[in-house]
Amino acid sequence: MWASSPVVYTSIKPVAMLVKAVAGDDLDVKVLLPDSASPHDYALKFSDLRALREANLFVWVGPELESILAKALRGIPGENQFSLAGIKTLHWPEHLSHDHHGEHTSDHSLHDNELSKDPHLWLSPENSLKVGEALLEQLSNKYPQLKGNFTENLRTFSKGLVVLDDKIEKQLEHVKQQGFIVLHDGYGHFVDHYGLNQLSVIKLSSGAGRGARHYSDMMALGDQVACVFTEPQLNSKSAIQLANTLGSNHAELDLMGTNVMLSDDSYLEFFTAFADSFATCLSD
Ligand SMILES: [Zn+2]
Numbered sequence: 001m002w003a004s005s006p007v008v009y010t011s012i013k014p015v016a017m018l019v020k021a022v023a024g025d026d027l028d029v030k031v032l033l034p035d036s037a038s039p040h041d042y043a044l045k046f047s048d049l050r051a052l053r054e055a056n057l058f059v060w061v062g063p064e065l066e067s068i069l070a071k072a073l074r075g076i077p078g079e080n081q082f083s084l085a086g087i088k089t090l091h092w093p094e095h096l097s098h099d100h101h102g103e104h105t106s107d108h109s110l111h112d113n114e115l116s117k118d119p120h121l122w123l124s125p126e127n128s129l130k131v132g133e134a135l136l137e138q139l140s141n142k143y144p145q146l147k148g149n150f151t152e153n154l155r156t157f158s159k160g161l162v163v164l165d166d167k168i169e170k171q172l173e174h175v176k177q178q179g180f181i182v183l184h185d186g187y188g189h190f191v192d193h194y195g196l197n198q199l200s201v202i203k204l205s206s207g208a209g210r211g212a213r214h215y216s217d218m219m220a221l222g223d224q225v226a227c228v229f230t231e232p233q234l235n236s237k238s239a240i241q242l243a244n245t246l247g248s249n250h251a252e253l254d255l256m257g258t259n260v261m262l263s264d265d266s267y268l269e270f271f272t273a274f275a276d277s278f279a280t281c282l283s284d
Contacts (some may be wrong), residue, residue, distance in 0.1 A: 004028070006143065009055035011066045012039050013257045014122040015084065017267035019059055021157040022135045024264055026146050030055075035258045038233040039066045040184075040205045052076055057142060059135075061085050065119035079142075085119055087134045090127050092117055093192030118188035120255060123274070125165040126193060128267065132157055153264065160268050168275040169194065175282035178226040181218060183239045186255055196278070199225060202239055218242060227281035229253040251281035 005028040010016040016031045023029055032051060033042055039061075052058055052072055062085030063070040073081055084090075121127045136154045140147040172194050179199040186205060191198045200218050204210065218225075219242075228243035228250045230236030236252070243250035254277070257270040 006056040007054070008057045008059060008139075009051055010058070011060035011069060013260065013262070014255070014267075014270070015059055015061060016262055017257060017260065017270055018084075018122060018128060018131050019135060019139075020262055020264060021267050022132055022150050022154050023139060024149060024153045026149055027139070027143070029262065031262070033066075035256065036233065039068075041207070042066070042068050044068055044072060048072075055080065057082065057138075059084065059138075061119050061121065064117055082135075082138050084121060084131055084134070085117070087130060089130045089134075090121060091124065091130075093124075093188045118185065120186040121189055122267075123187060123255060124189035124193045125161050125168075125271065127189060128271075129158055129161060132161075156264075157267070160265070161271075164268055164271060168271075171275060171279050172196065172282075175226075175279060178282040179221065179224040180227040180229060180278075180282060181221070181225055181239075181242065182229045182253070183231045183234055183236065187253075190274075190278075202228075202242065203234070215242075219245065222246065223248075227251060227284075229277075229281065231255065232258050249281050249284050251277055253277050 005026060007028045007030060008019055008023060009030050009032055010019055012033050013031050013035060016029050020029045030051070032048055033039060049072055053076065058073065058076060058081045060066050060069055060081070060083055062083040064085055122131070132154050136150050139150050176195055177197055179197045181200045181202060182198060184203045184205050185201045187198060190196070199221050202210070202218070225246050225248045228239050228246070228248055230239045230250060230252050232252060232254055233256060240250055253274070255274065257266065260266050260270045
């Protein structure tokens with residue numbers, strides 16, 4: 001249809017997977033951040049700024065996640081950027097594991113604002129469907145001649161996701177009571193959607209320190225902890241140490257879809273593997 005397809009740039013792989021689910025092969029979906037990067041502390045390169053300017057559309061979660069992009073996007077016209085966190089219909093879970101053990105009490109106004117919304121919204125299938133619907137509207141406004149294709153793609157994606165959600169619900173049913181600790185506070189949407197028993201968080205994505213008191217609190221959980229989850233983007237040493245000391249399992253949880261190849265089905269592949277990691281470590 002075009003000599004070359006319009007380019008939609010996305011900030012991170014999970015956003016790209018959702019855009020690809022709707023856009024299919026009609027748009028050229030690219031990812032800005034490398035797979036190895038954590039969006040919480042990424043440093044933009046000059047080539048990234050050029051990519052932002054040249055993109056026909058840039059899709060990101062929002063300043064709560066990719067804070068580094070907020071300033072760079074000020075120079076990009078509003079119709080060429082779309083923030084998923086701005087979608088009105090999304091469900092925001094109560095912030096989980098926001099345990100008050102001293103480190104937040106001194107400056108509540110700052111931290112409450114920062115912690116009230118868990119920006120890792122792609123970990124809830126309910127929200128991912130809403131993102132798909134919002135992307136259909138966004139992409140159809142920009143490329144009206146492709147609306148039929150986008151609509152068909154979203155229908156296929158939604159069907160697949162509803163089936164997968166149901167399957168995961170059953171898969172996790174028998175491990176709902178099993179306690180676990182995650183490496184950073186990124187799992188609220190998943191934990192809330194499937195009613196899982198997250199006991200604590202090792203690091204905060206804001207980078208705010210958690211002191212020795214927090215470590216002893218985690219140690220005190222003892223054999224309530226069935227698994228400690230590590231992540232490919234973050235140094236997992238402390239988490240593995242903690243698991244060894246507690247005598248619990250540990251396993252890697254990849255919320256960024258690091259090894260997933262971008263395709264129409266990549267979100268479903270990613271989410272299947274993500275749920276499997278939970279189920280396996282919690283049932284061992
Ligand atoms: Zn995160």
